[in-house]
Amino acid sequence: QEPRPPPRPRPRRGPGGGCLDVDFAVGPPGCSHVNSFKVGENWRQELRVIYQCFVWCGTPETRKSKAKSCVCHVCGTHLNRLHSCLSCVFFGCFTEKHIHEHAETKQHNLAVDLYYGGIYCFMCKDYVYDIDIEQIAKEEQGECSVPGLGEKYPTWETTKPELELLGHNPRRRRIASSFTIGLRGLINLGNTCFMNCIVQALTHTPILRDFFLSDRHRCEMPSPELCLVCEMSSLFRELYSGNPSPHVPYKLLHLVWIHARHLAGYRQQDAHEFLIAALDVLHRHCKGDDVGKVASNPNHCNCIIDQIFTGGLQSDVTCQACHGVSTTIDPCWDISLDLPGSCTSFWPMSPGRESSLNGESHIPGITTLTDCLRRFTRPEHLGSSAKIKCGSCQSYQESTKQLTMKKLPVVACFHFKRFEHSAKQRRKITTYISFPLELDMTPFMASSKETRVNGQLQLPTNSGNNENKYSLFAVVNHQGTLESGHYTSFIRHHRDQWFKCDDAVITKASIKDVLDSEGYLLFYHKQVLEPEPEKVKEMTPQAY
């Protein structure tokens, strides 16, 4: 018995009622006039030359010659949708129909648009897309890159198998406002609320979500069933499946216990510690390192974890004698902030001052995240009991130390040090810290250091630099005491919707609920992503 051929894809009806019946197996139809053009041996090469010289100029010479010579042969304009005839050397503008006149006169049916490379057929009176010509065009466009502008980001195009699949399956779900796709509860396996919160935060990190949902992970581990990145990938599929029944993350727990032995054991644990351990294992497994033996330099690691979470923390130690500065830059995955009232910190500045920088609630007496960050990046006199050996003085001198951000990560995680266990006391600091929905990290960067005069922060006059702006997308909260408590999280889903995740129960939350919460771990995502040339293949530049 013959196998049944796959069903013909049903035509989709768009909002305008237009109906397109495209056989996805074959591709776009082109037209008969294009087919007549594609004869002989030379048409490919000739077409390539046209693309290289007149459309996508890859060299300074071709760019110059295009600017000089590509003008309408009738009216001399270089605008008005200039086209080049495909059969002879003629440039004509579209708007004034000069190219149309040429086509009719010479019976040359095809012309190429010099701006975007589309092929226009004068007989069909429309732009046509022929699969072979499209292929050549794609190649030529790819070859052309303008220095300083980086690689052109191509729009997503489906591959043939994807087109077929989509055509056969018209019932689709997407992450959209007021739908549950992308949200799912997590069962508490026995004191594992700390893990559930971190999972919710990670699976709602936009750039990480995009990486895993587009199936970018290629397993490098010797045994994939032990790969935490593969398990993460599976977790994304589970959480974005639309399944309303909460997921049981037992495999994740098992893998974490195997790979981060210090966390193994049935007991309440710290969410921050779990986050760091999980990132570490994920980072190792991205490179196939399952025993933690490979000494990898995070400055040169290109795994998705390092691309997203690794920032550079600069430490400047200034010798008070010779004023020489010794600088080191350490990679960091998070910033841990001391809170007022803790015995280890000294809090010289009055809270509330200048905290309108980030639009935080400017209530006197309320400490803000910005206050904490300012304290974190202030120059600190190390004192006579902590002298540093100065390289130029060749002796031990008193010095000041200052921390600033040299390189900002795509996702910034802030950790409030609420659990205090010094010799004096062990307690949880429950002081409310106000944190903003949007955060500008510019004042805390190494480049902003020079603006400090006598320890006073000079606010930069132009904080409009979008590169350093972040949006809050997840908050992990702890209720209870140091000995015993419960973790819950708020996560942001689809722009401005917030949800509270309490293990298996997900409920809608307001922005006010989020911003009024105590805050233990805060996750911020860069608003604008500038892909660097060598990393563009890994990252997709889209945030909220």
Add this chain to the structure above:
Amino acid sequence: MKMEEMSLSGLDNSKLEAIAQEIYADLVEDSCLGFCFEVHRAVKCGYFFLDDTDPDSMKDFEIVDQPGLDIFGQVFNQWKSKECVCPNCSRSIAASRFAPHLEKCLGMGRNSSRIANRRIANSNNMNKSESDQEDNDDINDNDWSYGSEKKAKKRKSDKNPNSPRRSKSLKHKNGELSNSDPFKYSNSTGISYETLGPEELRSLLTTQCGVISEHTKKMCTRSLRCPQHTDEQRRTVRIYFLGPSAVLPEVESSLDNDGFDMTDSQALISRLQWDGSSDLSPSDSGSSKTSENQGWGLGTNSSESRKTKKKKSHLSLVGTASGLGSNKKKKPKPPAPPTPSIYDDIN
């Protein structure tokens, strides 16, 4: 609109502004055209509508926002019956009890060593009083009750009442503290190591001699300083089971038990350990690794010893990138478990 070369110098502001305006308008029109082409191409190639969703199927996923219900419209707290399959032992476990189960299953719980020893004892001939102890233990170990109860029952019938070993084990009973002492094993019988899992074996070798007798092919269950075997033999057996990096745990001489019988103090130590011990099993060696990573801004582990059975929230330590301070309670070298716990409790 002929294109011509012109010099920008000598032009007044209004002219320059007009030129700038012109260029700007060209760029905007250019961008719009590009967008139009994208749409046109997507429509003609048939993929413009591909990401449309089917409104009927999306209806099932609308968010619910009502008190007492989650976003899926479900009532809270109905997930007690969720189960999962343990990757280690392949048994079906209630999801909310998975973590405590896994701890025991991997042999890293505070009771794992005791359970392992009990199973070992079960695999040999037991006397009646020992099997009575089994029932008490089972009450405390819900996860193990099913499996071990069965085993215990089985072993009872396997006992050989005429075994020459039995009289010796009766003698031991007199030296022990009380019947409720859970930490019982017979010093004179050995252990069949084939029945042990790797975690149990590892755990065992931290507290017992372990040298395999040539006659019985069983492991010696006496203390780490038992006079019948040498340290060299003990090292060899550890290397045999655990690999070339295995070490012989050190024992403090003041609490050593050299003789056949367990002394009262050692039994007391053992009992104290199981009531509230710190997790100083070999799995803790992982925490020393985190300290190496301080430069990464990683938090270091603080493994607090649990004084009571109440579960404590795990403490987070100062883990800034500058790596200040650490509050580890871990001793520099890992001694045999009974030893440190006595001092912890006294403090």
